[in-house]
Amino acid sequence: MKTCFLGTGGYTGRVAYRGWPTPPELCDRQEAANSMATAIRNYKLAEEAGFDWVSISEHHYAPGLMTPNPAILAAAVSQQTSRVKIALLGPLVPLINPVRAAEEIAMLDALSGGRVVVLFLKGTPNEHATYGTNPAETREITQEGVELILRAWTEPQPFSWEGKYFQFRTVSVWPRTVQDPHPPVFYSGNSDESAEFAGRMGLSCAIGFAPPPKVKQQVDIYMKAARAAGWEPTRDNVLYRGRMIIAETDAAAQELAERIAGVGPGTTPTGAPAGAGGGDPTAGPAGVQFLGSVESVVKKAQALHEAGVGILDVAFAGGGMSRSMELFGGAFGPALQEVA
Amino acid sequence: MGFGSVEIGAGRPVVVFDPGFAGSPAHLALAKRFRVIVPNKTELTPRALGETIADWAASEGLETVGFAGAGALAPAALWAASAAGERASAAVLVSPDLPLDDDALQPLLTELKTPKAVLIGTLDETQARDAPALYRTRLSRSNVVLVYGAGGDIAADRPDAFARVVGDFLDRQARFAFMTGSLALE
Numbered sequence: 343m344k345t346c347f348l349g350t351g352g353y354t355g356r357v358a359y360r361g362w363p364t365p366p367e368l369c370d371r372q373e374a375a376n377s378m379a380t381a382i383r384n385y386k387l388a389e390e391a392g393f394d395w396v397s398i399s400e401h402h403y404a405p406g407l408m409t410p411n412p413a414i415l416a417a418a419v420s421q422q423t424s425r426v427k428i429a430l431l432g433p434l435v436p437l438i439n440p441v442r443a444a445e446e447i448a449m450l451d452a453l454s455g456g457r458v459v460v461l462f463l464k465g466t467p468n469e470h471a472t473y474g475t476n477p478a479e480t481r482e483i484t485q486e487g488v489e490l491i492l493r494a495w496t497e498p499q500p501f502s503w504e505g506k507y508f509q510f511r512t513v514s515v516w517p518r519t520v521q522d523p524h525p526p527v528f529y530s531g532n533s534d535e536s537a538e539f540a541g542r543m544g545l546s547c548a549i550g551f552a553p554p555p556k557v558k559q560q561v562d563i564y565m566k567a568a569r570a571a572g573w574e575p576t577r578d579n580v581l582y583r584g585r586m587i588i589a590e591t592d593a594a595a596q597e598l599a600e601r602i603a604g605v606g607p608g609t610t611p612t613g614a615p616a617g618a619g620g621g622d623p624t625a626g627p628a629g630v631q632f633l634g635s636v637e638s639v640v641k642k643a644q645a646l647h648e649a650g651v652g653i654l655d656v657a658f659a660g661g662g663m664s665r666s667m668e669l670f671g672g673a674f675g676p677a678l679q680e681v682a
Numbered sequence: 683m684g685f686g687s688v689e690i691g692a693g694r695p696v697v698v699f700d701p702g703f704a705g706s707p708a709h710l711a712l713a714k715r716f717r718v719i720v721p722n723k724t725e726l727t728p729r730a731l732g733e734t735i736a737d738w739a740a741s742e743g744l745e746t747v748g749f750a751g752a753g754a755l756a757p758a759a760l761w762a763a764s765a766a767g768e769r770a771s772a773a774v775l776v777s778p779d780l781p782l783d784d785d786a787l788q789p790l791l792t793e794l795k796t797p798k799a800v801l802i803g804t805l806d807e808t809q810a811r812d813a814p815a816l817y818r819t820r821l822s823r824s825n826v827v828l829v830y831g832a833g834g835d836i837a838a839d840r841p842d843a844f845a846r847v848v849g850d851f852l853d854r855q856a857r858f859a860f861m862t863g864s865l866a867l868e
Contacts, residue, residue, distance in 0.1 A: 501814055503827075503828050
């Protein structure tokens with residue numbers, strides 16, 4: 343099983359505010375710089391600890407995830423790492439110019455020597471307020487935007503795009519992506535419709551925060567659509583995102599989880615609805631999908647593997663990043679590699 | 683012209699070689715800005731049809747005329763533009779079924795000065811994956827427009843988009859690459 347470290351680019355100072363958006367005056371300017379340096383340091387640690395991928399999300403107007411343009415942080419990470427895949431998980435298509443995204447990701451693929459992976463998402467409801475997007479249209483906008491980006495990467499000649507939501511009279515992206523025909527592209531598999539779209543379009547599939555039976559259900563929809571489109575995904579085409587607390591014992595992990603329970607939605611490091619656990623009854627009040635000792639967490643990973651997952655994208659919750667990373671590098675990472 | 687046609691609208695003339703287009707929502711949308719003439723179905727070859735229409739345009743004393751052809755009648759738009767010479771303002775090929783290796787067509791593909799647009803629906807499975815690049819490289823002075831969500835019958839699938847793109851190309855040809863709509867609010 344492959345593993346992906348989800349860093350947060352989170353604000354390292356204290357912010358006593360739980361709402362969204364968070365007032366900019368609460369951001370200390372120097373602490374912003376410290377936060378970015380910390381984020382990059384954590385990504386380097388993740389590579390050293392043995393993660394296969396590192397991932398960066400797009401979120402706006404809040405201190406928990408200060409990555410409104412994930413490509414910028416990814417570009418910095420690409421120069422500080424050499425082995426890990428760099429996953430943009432993901433650009434929020436309704437909020438961005440898809441042609442600009444195609445250009446930026448192509449640049450990033452060149453900067454990283456072809457290590458980019460990308461997941462296109464439609465974003466959470468609060469984020470649709472960021473640039474004035476109509477929430478009712480986000481699914482359609484995302485699907486059209488993804489098709490446009492794929493065309494922008496693969497058409498060898500300039501073209502015009504007459505879409506429903508996007509119109510461009512000249513598209514001709516330079517540089518081309520290092521990976522041919524383009525970096526691996528994931529799409530959300532959280533809803534039935536999006537899982538079906540991913541399979542039909544030949545994309546990989548990402549599911550977040552759900553319990554294994556729900557994951558299995560979504561993977562089945564995805565696989566059925568892929569087979570109908572004439573291709574057969576493998577587990578490497580299915581990513582699962584969750585929050586993780588690992589400790590020496592289940593009790594120690596549980597104690598950490600209880601300490602972070604009740605964290606507000608504006609500050610959850612993964613964007614998961616705090617307290618809900620994405621519908622996973624085992625996630626507990628802190629919404630942590632992987633909770634416990636190495637053995638317990640590997641057992642959960644095994645259940646997800648059996649549901650069809652091949653890549654785990656995990657955010658270490660509740661602080662203790664260094665210790666979690668040590669445990670990952672020591673026992674957990676190698677144990678996960680054995681899951682098959 | 684020796685055969686009937688359906689004509690709607692006023693303004694600069696455009697001939698659409700696609701009998702099924704007559705009276706369609708796309709026809710009505712395009713006719714808000716143009717005099718849109720759709721020849722009825724005939725037994726003429728695309729070449730004979732195009733040349734006949736070019737003769738008719740000359741006999742009518744039209745100063746400029748645009749041509750559009752769909753599917754197997756796309757070559758008629760090229761033949762008409764070639765025969766009309768300076769009178770032809772633009773040629774639009776919609777979901778073209780164009781025999782690119784046809785010897786007789788070669789001079790039209792490579793030498794015809796008339797600005798050309800090629801419209802291809804993103805859901806049109808009859809078009810090869812490399813069709814957009816092929817048309818772009820084989821047709822001189824051409825723009826390729828991918829129409830999202832449309833199959834082989836773009837005018838039926840996205841009538842307003844069809845009218846917008848074709849109308850704008852007929853209006854502005856090479857300047858088509860630049861949008862004109864303003865983002866400014868009152």
